[in-house]
Amino acid sequence: MREVRLGTLTLGRGPVKVAVPLVGSDRTALRAELDALPDSAADLVEWRIDCLMPFPDTEMLLALARELKQSLGSLPLLITFRSLPEGGRLPLDAAAYREFQLRLAKEQLPDLLDVELFSGLPDPAAHIAALQREHIPVIASRHFFDGTPAPQVMRETFQRMQDCNADILKLAVMTETAEDLLSLLQFSAAQRQTADRPFVLIGMGPRGVLSRISCAEFGSCLSFGALRESSAPGQLPARDLKRILSLLPEYPVSQTAEPRK
Incomplete structure (x- = not known):
């Protein structure tokens, strides 16, 4: 299993890590979230920039990112723009997306x-390669809000992410029934046996909560917990999530490989 190192934090080895999303709409709201962050037991912070209203131009976005990075210190920062079709708050303009990410x-x-x-x-593969040339690892993501896709669709999605050479693979699906949850967990268990890089599989909605706390058993390297406001359906409060994960046994990954820096 490859490892992805983010400063002193390693994904793909050791306990499941907890990511806490920041969803403030402006600098004042972000500052309030930062003040509450020490009580969250976060291992990683996700900044949901699609929550910024109005969305800033690139220079203002960079300025906000510098402030946030300084405030977080050694706590790693994941930056995410979640588009409307995948549960975000803004439409995605592909050209602007590429520009501000680069x-x-x-x-x-x-x-x-x-x-x-x-x-x-x-050309997602070319964009991912451009980001990696700057020594920034990439988590490729897809969200299904209209249900849990068939296992073949989940396999094809992960294969496409691997073909694009993403460092971490992330798939979130809406789990509406017990059968949906079982299908997701079965896929996750199978992925755990063959994965060559870290992955994240999430069941959204009330039925999916079990997928968020059983990461160690089924292979996900990361789980997302809410600070004050959840960024996706079914998120538990981050501190509660961290406590539950700490009570569960840690299972070794099935394979080892050279770490990816």
Whole structure:
């Protein structure tokens, strides 16, 4: 299993890490979230920049990112723009998306960048490679809000992410029934046996809560917990999530490989 190192934090080895999303709409709201962050037991912070209203131009975005990076200190920062079709708050303009992600990467502001692989980028593999040339690892993501897709669709989604050479693979699906949850967990268990890099599989909604706390058993390297406001359906409060994860046994990954820096 490859490892992804974000400063002193390693994904793909050791306990499941807890990511806490910041969803403030402006600098004042972000500052309030930062003040509450020490009580969250976060291992990683996700900044949901699609929550900024109005969305800033690139220079203002970079300025906000510098402030946030300084405030977080050694706590790793994942920067995410979640598009409307995948549960975000703004439409995605592919050209602007590529531009601000590359600028963020060139200035070394994120420790990790989320790239939506299925939201209209003309050449996702080339974009991911450009970010990686700046030594920024990439988490490729896809979200299904209309249900849990068939296992074959989930396999094809992960394969596409691997073909684009993403460092971490992330798939979130809406789990509406017990059968949906079982299908997701079975896929996760199978992925755990063959994965060559870290992955994240999430069941959204009330039925999916079990997927968020059983990461160690089923292989996900990361789980997302809410600070004050959840960024996706079914998120538990971050401190509660961290406590539950600490009570569960840690299972070793099935394979080892050279770490990816």
